[in-house]
Amino acid sequence: MSTKKSVILAFLIALGIIFQLIESFFPVVMIVPGYKIGIANIVGLFALYAYGPKELTIVCMGRIFLAALLQGTLFSVPFVLSLTGGIFSLIAMVIGFRSNVFSIYGVSVLGACFHNIGQVIAITILYQQFFMQLFLPILLALSIVAGLCIALLSTQILKRMKGRFV
DSSP, rough: HHOOOOOOOOHHHHHHHHHHHHHHHHOOOSTTTTTTOOOOOOHHHHHHHHTTTHHHHHHHHHHHHHHHHTTTTTHHHHHHHHHHHHHHHHHHHHHHHHTTOOOOOHHHHHHHHHHHHHHHHHHHHHHGGGGGGGGGHHHHHHHHHHHHHHHHHHHHHHHTTTOOOO
């Protein structure tokens, strides 16, 4: 990996952390407690389509670990939820991307949906609270909307940045 590419990925991680921190300041009052749109996923989707799956993994995992470290939640329940959702999301997005069946919108929606599926599985295992699975249909509906919005923003950024990245 070239130095230029490493620096760009570091900037993407930093930008993702900033987006995640900013989003944490604005609580979204919803039916589902703790729901966030996931604005930081713009950076991950950009990394996937600008560079590829390996870079997506570096950016997303780096963002999750470093943001948890900065917020003081490393290895806590919110970190485990974020990591589980991130891993599920990563796997779904890479499979969707490599299949060449989905557009950037489909890949983004897959990532958003599987992020919530991973979090519901994690919270069910951690707390043995099986009623949390009742929130899954609402979370998936919200994920579709959030995934489409994230993809729309990522598409605009990719168009404007065309040819400007390594």
